[in-house]
Amino acid sequence: MGDIRFAIELKVRDYELDAQGVVNNAVYLHYLEHCRHEFLLSRGIDFNRYAREGIDLVVVRCELDYKAPLRGGDAFRVTLALERLSPLRFVFLQEIRRQGDDRLVLAARTIGTALNAKGRPFLPPEMERLLS
Amino acid sequence: MGDIRFAIELKVRDYELDAQGVVNNAVYLHYLEHCRHEFLLSRGIDFNRYAREGIDLVVVRCELDYKAPLRGGDAFRVTLALERLSPLRFVFLQEIRRQGDDRLVLAARTIGTALNAKGRPFLPPEMERLLS
Amino acid sequence: MGDIRFAIELKVRDYELDAQGVVNNAVYLHYLEHCRHEFLLSRGIDFNRYAREGIDLVVVRCELDYKAPLRGGDAFRVTLALERLSPLRFVFLQEIRRQGDDRLVLAARTIGTALNAKGRPFLPPEMERLLS
Amino acid sequence: MGDIRFAIELKVRDYELDAQGVVNNAVYLHYLEHCRHEFLLSRGIDFNRYAREGIDLVVVRCELDYKAPLRGGDAFRVTLALERLSPLRFVFLQEIRRQGDDRLVLAARTIGTALNAKGRPFLPPEMERLLS
Numbered sequence: 001m002g003d004i005r006f007a008i009e010l011k012v013r014d015y016e017l018d019a020q021g022v023v024n025n026a027v028y029l030h031y032l033e034h035c036r037h038e039f040l041l042s043r044g045i046d047f048n049r050y051a052r053e054g055i056d057l058v059v060v061r062c063e064l065d066y067k068a069p070l071r072g073g074d075a076f077r078v079t080l081a082l083e084r085l086s087p088l089r090f091v092f093l094q095e096i097r098r099q100g101d102d103r104l105v106l107a108a109r110t111i112g113t114a115l116n117a118k119g120r121p122f123l124p125p126e127m128e129r130l131l132s
Numbered sequence: 133m134g135d136i137r138f139a140i141e142l143k144v145r146d147y148e149l150d151a152q153g154v155v156n157n158a159v160y161l162h163y164l165e166h167c168r169h170e171f172l173l174s175r176g177i178d179f180n181r182y183a184r185e186g187i188d189l190v191v192v193r194c195e196l197d198y199k200a201p202l203r204g205g206d207a208f209r210v211t212l213a214l215e216r217l218s219p220l221r222f223v224f225l226q227e228i229r230r231q232g233d234d235r236l237v238l239a240a241r242t243i244g245t246a247l248n249a250k251g252r253p254f255l256p257p258e259m260e261r262l263l264s
Numbered sequence: 265m266g267d268i269r270f271a272i273e274l275k276v277r278d279y280e281l282d283a284q285g286v287v288n289n290a291v292y293l294h295y296l297e298h299c300r301h302e303f304l305l306s307r308g309i310d311f312n313r314y315a316r317e318g319i320d321l322v323v324v325r326c327e328l329d330y331k332a333p334l335r336g337g338d339a340f341r342v343t344l345a346l347e348r349l350s351p352l353r354f355v356f357l358q359e360i361r362r363q364g365d366d367r368l369v370l371a372a373r374t375i376g377t378a379l380n381a382k383g384r385p386f387l388p389p390e391m392e393r394l395l396s
Numbered sequence: 397m398g399d400i401r402f403a404i405e406l407k408v409r410d411y412e413l414d415a416q417g418v419v420n421n422a423v424y425l426h427y428l429e430h431c432r433h434e435f436l437l438s439r440g441i442d443f444n445r446y447a448r449e450g451i452d453l454v455v456v457r458c459e460l461d462y463k464a465p466l467r468g469g470d471a472f473r474v475t476l477a478l479e480r481l482s483p484l485r486f487v488f489l490q491e492i493r494r495q496g497d498d499r500l501v502l503a504a505r506t507i508g509t510a511l512n513a514k515g516r517p518f519l520p521p522e523m524e525r526l527l528s
Contacts, residue, residue: 013298014311015156019149019204020447021312025429025455026147029422034277041337047278048285048336051416058465059421064458072151072312073305145430146443152315153444157297157323161290166409173469179410180417180468183284191289194328201322204444205437279420283413283468290411336415 004082004130006039009099011075022069028106029062032094035078036110045126054117055124060089061111067104075099084131088121089113136214136262138171141231143207154201160238161194164226167210168242177258186249187256192221193243199236207231216263220253221245268346268394270303273363275339286333292370293326296358299342300374309390318381319388324353325375331368339363348395352385353377400478400526402435405495407471418465424502425458428490431474432506441522450513451520456485457507463500471495480527484517485509 010031018024037047040057047057070076081093089111096106113121123131142163150156169179172189179189202208213225221243228238245253255263274295282288301311304321311321334340345357353375360370377385387395406427414420433443436453443453466472477489485507492502509517519527 013294014301015150015158015294015297017151017312018147019151019153019444020452021151021316022452024147025458026422026425029425030277030279033279033421037278046337048281048415052285056416056418059462061462062421062458062460064460066455066457069454073310145426146433147426147429149444151312152320153448154320157326158290158293161293162409162411165289165411169410178469180283180413184417188284188286190333191330193330194289194326196326196328198323198325205442279414279422281415282411283415283417285415288411 005080006035006042007077007079008035008038009075009077010034012070012072014072017072020069022071023074025066028064028066028096028108031076031078031096032092032106032108032110035080035094036092039080039082043126043130045124045130050114050124056115057112057127058115059110059112063109065107067106068098070096070098070105076105082130085111088123090127090131137212138167138174139209139211140167140170141207141209142166144202144204146204149204152201154203157198160196160198160228160240163208163210163228164224164238164240164242167212167226168224171212171214175258175262177256177262182246182256188247189244189259190247191242191244193241195241197239199238200230202228202230202237208237214262217243220255222259222263269344270299270306271341271343272299272302273339273341274298276334276336278336281336284333286335289330292328292330292360292372295340295342295360296356296370296372296374299344299358300356303344303346307390307394309388309394314378314388320379321376321391322379323374323376325373327373329371331370332362334360334362334369340369346394349375352387354391354395401476402431402438403473403475404431404434405471405473406430408466408468410468413468416465418467421462424460424462424492424504427472427474427492428488428502428504428506431476431490432488435476435478439522439526441520441526446510446520452511453508453523454511455506455508457505459505461503463502464494466492466494466501472501478526481507484519486523486527 016023016027077097079095085091092110094108116122148155148159209229211227217223224242226240248254280287280291341361343359347355349355356374358372380386412419412423473493475491479487481487488506490504512518
């Protein structure tokens with residue numbers, strides 16, 4: 001599959017902050033997911049079309065290391081590398097870094113698979129091609 | 133249809149607060165929606181089953197009067213009254229009141245209809261019965 | 265104050281969709297708020313700095329007309345016009361339009377004011393200048 | 397510190413579902429956080445009061461194993477066990493189980509610490525007592 005890398009640039013939105021004045025922990029999962037889905041779309045793989053066809057891309061495990069908080073007004077970059085783990089599993093290695101000083105905000109490792117309409121793990125052909 | 137009233141009791145969750153230390157404005161729409169869906173479920177109308185069948189209950193207009201903020205730890209009550217507006221439209225009159233002092237937090241008026249699988253307004257039989 | 269207009273361009277993120285496959289009603293309030301805060305920032309007014317100083321910009325009323333749904337993959341434009349309503353109140357007139365066909369998705373009217381550290385309505389000097 | 401256990405019972409709200417018709421991955425972090433904060437409150441430790449005093453309870457690492465999805469209408473139980481990891485770190489072991497069949501939905505391990513107003517790790521006295 002060669003070396004697959006991808007990145008998006010986003011900016012914190014104020015509603016994503018919590019009472020500590022920093023981005024709430026759960027919101028980083030949104031950032032990570034959005035980066036993965038944009039990457040997949042760039043390869044012709046549409047999470048929502050899959051969902052309508054009964055194919056569910058699913059996360060089976062996620063590890064998150066929170067290194068520094070994002071605050072209101074921060075711009076940041078979400079990066080992604082994709083590797084195959086096993087016949088039916090793949091892993092996204094992702095980082096979030098603040099723009100400006102490039103400070104590491106979060107490092108994440110997300111293991112995924114896909115389920116067919118019967119809920120059985122399988123890889124749709126587009127994912128198989130992407131990972132070959 | 134007689135007098136239809138319903139209420140649920142909830143508690144603020146800390147992730148719903150924003151940097152001002154109060155519940156973010158958008159979150160009240162979640163509270164109002166959750167109350168409407170629980171009410172409909174109590175009458176045998178399941179928003180998600182409808183969605184799977186291609187029937188979409190939709191909001192066409194919402195008016196919100198923000199009277200006082202909810203803060204971390206606050207418990208509150210969401211109430212609902214339902215009235216028919218026209219052959220294909222209905223309105224939910226809702227209030228959110230803080231437990232303890234019964235202070236009015238939010239008053240809302242939400243006009244809805246339903247769309248069939250072709251996106252045309254119509255009322256499914258269960259809604260028709262509820263509103264008769 | 266002359267004619268104040270502002271716009272931002274965003275793209276739907278998949279986590280903003282609900283089980284109907286459309287952007288959840290509450291999420292539009294996030295889009296509208298983000299546009300207002302970006303506008304204010306462009307005029308030197310920082311919602312979060314205000315919050316830390318005990319000044320709260322608050323919404324007192326919001327009227328939303330939902331015209332068409334946004335779906336996964338949609339790009340859209342949020343616009344804003346600002347007018348003074350009274351000595352202590354102002355109104356944001358906002359629209360969300362889908363990119364491509366410019367279809368009107370949502371029209372909103374949001375009335376706001378500011379509260380000082382004692383919770384009393386007032387306009388901070390920067391807001392007063394903006395509205396003069 | 398003995399054996400610390402705690403649990404809350406919640407119900408899925410429809411706005412928490414995504415286009416796959418299941419609870420979005422990030423929402424589980426909300427459920428886990430809410431359980432931790434309710435537990436802390438039950439021991440006299442208020443996340444928001446801490447935030448106002450400049451003390452931030454923070455997550456430094458989170459591991460999530462997604463075992464089965466929650467769907468619309470599901471009721472579930474979030475449990476928690478707390479252990480000390482080191483002088484300044486503690487770990488919450490949490491599970492989410494569906495009501496009815498007790499099926500394991502998610503297992504999570506969340507490592508936390510606290511930061512003082514200067515951003516330095518420390519344990520506030522109430523946390524120290526809780527963990528002793």
